Amino acid sequence: MKIKNKDIERYSRQIILPEVGGEGQKRLKSARVLLVGGGGLGSPAALYLAAAGVGTLVIVDNDAVDLSNLQRQILHFTQDMGKAKVLSAREKLISLNPGVKVLAKKTRFTSANADRLLAGCDLVLDGSDNFETRYAVNAACVAHKIPLVWGAVLRWEGQLMTVFSGKTACYQCLFPEPPDPALAQSCSNAGIMGSVAGTIGTMMATEALKVLLxxxxxxxxxxxxxDFIKMRVRERGVVRRRNCPVCAEKPGALH
Ligand SMILES: [Zn+2]
Incomplete structure (x- = not known):
């Protein structure tokens, strides 16, 4: 795969980075990344991945653009209200970078369609907004040995982790059980500052680019x-759980 002259100019500021170069740019061009969710996290992540020249973006989202999304979901504009988010997303991403292929999948990511959606993907970026989807994405990525970057946000807070499926702790090693649905809060009932989602989504894109490179x-x-209201970062190590139902090695199983 050859890089065209206009692409050298488009990506010049990152090609001069020693970690990218011409080889790295080719790697990005040949990469296929699946984004679960085209909302508050998926919007900035997809914009930066498209801008960086990641060759194929698969966006999975079942929702339509709503007025209350526009405060943080920066892929979608006022005139997009009522339109499928995946179609609104594709328009903006192609407009930003016509060299990128964007596949719009208007559906929910579930264990039933995971195999089909993940075929040929090099990395998954999970910006979904519920625990059921996060567990399904994590299990599918581990099964397919696809690296996963996930993020989550609520109010002024954000969380982030990268999973090298089968090698490092997975989402379910970190959170073995989903929270009690009665206690689980969502952005719709607890609130979210838009720029916090933007920050975490952008960090997810940076993690994804490093993994691809x-x-x-x-x-x-x-x-x-x-915690962005106090501007504090808490880091903790997460080890693989020997009894993790998703990523623990089963005796006698082939890996
Ligand atoms: Zn695990």
Whole structure:
């Protein structure tokens, strides 16, 4: 795969980075990344991945754009209200970078369609807004041995971790049980500051780019909890749980 002259100019500020170069740019161009959710986290993440020249973005989201989304979901504009988020997202991303292929999948990510959606993907970025989807994405990524970057936000807080499936702690090693649904809060009932979602989504894109380039130190085996109202970061190590129902090695199983 050859890089065109106009692409050298487009990506010049990152190609001059020693961690990218021409080889790294080709790696990004040949990469296929699946984004679960085209909302508060998926919007900034997808914009930066498209801008960086990641060749194929698969966006999975079942929702339509609502007025209350626009405070943080920066892929969607006022005139997009009522439109499928995946179609609104594709328009903006192609407009930003026509060299990127964007596949719009208007559906929910579930264990039933996971195999089909993940086929050929190099990395998954989970910006979904509920525990059921996060557990399903994590289990599917581990089964397919696809690296996963997940993030979550609520109010002024954000969380982030990267998973090298089968090698480092997975989402379910970190959170073995989903919270009691009665106690689980969502952005719709507890609130979210838009720029906090923007910050975490952007960090997810940076993690994804490093994994695709095979450079730097990722946030694998480490969990970051960030409190933006106090501007504090809490890091803790996360080890694989021997009894994790998702990623623990089963006796006699082939790996
Ligand atoms: Zn696990």
């Amino acid at each position: 095979g450079k730097g130190e990722s946030l694998s085996g480490r969990f970051w909890g960030m």
